[in-house]
Amino acid sequence: MDDRDGRDPRGGELMTARLSTEVLVIGWGKGGKTLARALGRAGRRVVLVERDDTMIGGTCINVACVPTKALVIQAERRRPEDDPDAYLARAIASRDTLVERLREANRQLLATVDAVTLVRGEASFTGPHTVRVTGGDEELEIAGEVVVVNTGTVPRMPGIDGQDGPRVHDSTSIQHLDSVPDRLAIVGAGTIALEFASMFARFGSAVTIIARGAGILPDEDDDVRASVEHALADAGVAVLADASTTRIDDGPERATVVTSAGEVAADAVLLATGRAPATAALDLAAADIRTDERGFVIVDDLLRTSSRRVWAVGDVTGGQQLTPISLDDSRIVHAQLTGAEERNRADRVAVPTAVFTTPPLARVGLTEREARERGLRVLVGAKPVATIAAMPRPKALGETHGIIKVVVDAETDLVLGAALHSVDAQEVINLVALAMRAGVTAAELRDGIWTHPSSTEALNEVLGELR
Ligand SMILES: Cc1cc2nc3c(=O)[nH]c(=O)nc-3n(C[C@H](O)[C@H](O)[C@H](O)COP(=O)(O)OP(=O)(O)OC[C@H]3O[C@@H](n4cnc5c(N)ncnc54)[C@H](O)[C@@H]3O)c2cc1C
Ligand SMILES: NC(=O)c1ccc[n+]([C@@H]2O[C@H](COP(=O)([O-])OP(=O)(O)OC[C@H]3O[C@@H](n4cnc5c(N)ncnc54)[C@H](O)[C@@H]3O)[C@@H](O)[C@H]2O)c1
Numbered sequence: 001m002d003d004r005d006g007r008d009p010r011g012g013e014l015m016t017a018r019l020s021t022e023v024l025v026i027g028w029g030k031g032g033k034t035l036a037r038a039l040g041r042a043g044r045r046v047v048l049v050e051r052d053d054t055m056i057g058g059t060c061i062n063v064a065c066v067p068t069k070a071l072v073i074q075a076e077r078r079r080p081e082d083d084p085d086a087y088l089a090r091a092i093a094s095r096d097t098l099v100e101r102l103r104e105a106n107r108q109l110l111a112t113v114d115a116v117t118l119v120r121g122e123a124s125f126t127g128p129h130t131v132r133v134t135g136g137d138e139e140l141e142i143a144g145e146v147v148v149v150n151t152g153t154v155p156r157m158p159g160i161d162g163q164d165g166p167r168v169h170d171s172t173s174i175q176h177l178d179s180v181p182d183r184l185a186i187v188g189a190g191t192i193a194l195e196f197a198s199m200f201a202r203f204g205s206a207v208t209i210i211a212r213g214a215g216i217l218p219d220e221d222d223d224v225r226a227s228v229e230h231a232l233a234d235a236g237v238a239v240l241a242d243a244s245t246t247r248i249d250d251g252p253e254r255a256t257v258v259t260s261a262g263e264v265a266a267d268a269v270l271l272a273t274g275r276a277p278a279t280a281a282l283d284l285a286a287a288d289i290r291t292d293e294r295g296f297v298i299v300d301d302l303l304r305t306s307s308r309r310v311w312a313v314g315d316v317t318g319g320q321q322l323t324p325i326s327l328d329d330s331r332i333v334h335a336q337l338t339g340a341e342e343r344n345r346a347d348r349v350a351v352p353t354a355v356f357t358t359p360p361l362a363r364v365g366l367t368e369r370e371a372r373e374r375g376l377r378v379l380v381g382a383k384p385v386a387t388i389a390a391m392p393r394p395k396a397l398g399e400t401h402g403i404i405k406v407v408v409d410a411e412t413d414l415v416l417g418a419a420l421h422s423v424d425a426q427e428v429i430n431l432v433a434l435a436m437r438a439g440v441t442a443a444e445l446r447d448g449i450w451t452h453p454s455s456t457e458a459l460n461e462v463l464g465e466l467r
Pocket of ligand 1: 026027028029030031032049050051052055056057058059060063064065066068069121122123124150151152153171192278281282313314315316320321322323324326356
């Protein structure tokens with residue numbers, strides 16, 4: 001596979017080495033690394049290209065899911081007497097240690113598979129199945145019979161004056177602040193905004209979320225949204241709604257976020273305005289890979305791009321930006337490359353999600369509003385966590401914010417959706433999702449024998465009071 005015919009005949013000096021492989025994976029994301037390991041272990045020759053040594057293992061373990069949840073947990077454990085800055089420094093050090101360990105474990109998972117070759121550098125298409133890799137140890141040209149694009153996303157900047165100021169951060173740089181900002185302003189009101197708002201409120205900041213719409217969680221039912229708003233407010237998070245951010249002024253003492261609804265003074269500003277596809281370096285046009293108007297790679301339900309034998313997985317496809325989705329993408333491509341039973345994106349049922357505020361908001365399926373808009377006859381079980389007698393665990397943990405809400409089809413008794421805002425919600429939602437996939441009825445969940453004391457027990461009570 002390693003064909004170094006690029007040697008300069010005059011001096012013998014290496015010019016561009018050429019590799020060819022069965023499967024070329026661009027980007028060390030969740031889908032790509034899973035595919036590379038599975039195919040490599042089955043003896044298929046795989047080359048995986050990653051441009052950034054600090055991103056080995058991908059976004060999730062290095063700058064996203066895992067380190068941010070480690071910080072959320074640390075923030076939850078902070079006691080009022082802890083010095084904010086010293087505590088934050090220890091939390092970040094512990095986060096960093098965890099990330100380094102995971103990065104090395106991820107490297108080993110592929111480095112120990114003989115059929116997988118790991119290449120450092122940035123890939124750019126030179127043709128439908130060839131890339132040039134630069135910026136690594138040597139310049140390479142790699143040809144793959146099959147190509148899988150798994151380059152993920154990067155923070156999307158709102159494009160306003162002052163966004164590059166010294167007190168302005170994205171979701172990566174804010175994980176290494178050297179002190180707790182007294183006032184943190186967050187532009188954007190999506191998942192990243194909510195998680196960092198809740199986290200920094202517990203680290204000791206007064207936080208303002210600046211929402212350009214009517215507030216947070218616009219798609220949620222009113223009772224669920226109110227529950228999350230209440231928990232955030234109790235932690236010290238304010239929401240400035242209907243506020244279009246026009247610029248950020250940086251002064252000697254502080255930054256000022258200028259919005260259509262007034263100015264917000266801040267010691268640090270987090271921009272959490274979505275993520276853009278990491279495709280700028282790829283030169284997708286050279287491979288005839290089409291993108292949508294936002295730059296995401298267009299794929300069909302089998303994750304095939306417009307270019308033959310080129311697939312794309314993970315965030316770069318513009319689907320739900322979640323690690324388990326990237327993982328599931330890898331299953332879909334793996335099935336096609338190995339002739340296994342075909343899977344596709346349309347097979348996905350009841351995908352659970354969680355926003356890691358304190359406590360987390362986990363949800364699956366339809367909201368009550370969506371179910372009613374579809375004309376379904378619904379029964380709803382909804383109780384504030386603090387009032388659920390059969391759920392002692394939140395009380396034992398001292399965190400009783402939240403609501404447990406389940407939406408049930410009155411005709412079939414099947415669960416249509418659930419919103420769990422409570423401790424352990426990120427775990428219990430998986431049970432509800434499985435019930436939805438397996439056709440387990442609300443009555444069976446209600447009458448389930450669950451461990452005690454646990455959060456799952458809420459289902460015994462809430463589903464016993466459907467209205
Ligand atoms: C702050 C934050 C928190 C999050 N929390 C969660 C969570 O709790 N749960 C959850 O499910 N999801 C979470 N997400 C989303 C999740 O991180 C992503 O959905 C997931 O990481 C997607 O991974 P991927 O497979 O698309 O690729 P990625 O993991 O993004 O990997 C892409 C890789 O490709 C590399 N690359 C890019 N271009 C090139 C190139 N030209 N050549 C070579 N290499 C290249 C990049 O360096 C990167 O390592 C979070 C995201 C953020 C930002
Ligand atoms: N727990 C999790 O699963 C988790 C955690 C964090 C991130 N993520 C993923 O990361 C992705 C990115 O998160 P995010 O919060 O950045 O994106 P998002 O799409 O969830 O929210 C973006 C927010 O920014 C606002 N916005 C966009 N442009 C703006 C502008 N110019 N000015 C002001 N506001 C603007 C939007 O109205 C929205 O409130 C999400 O898709 C999510 O799936 C997941």
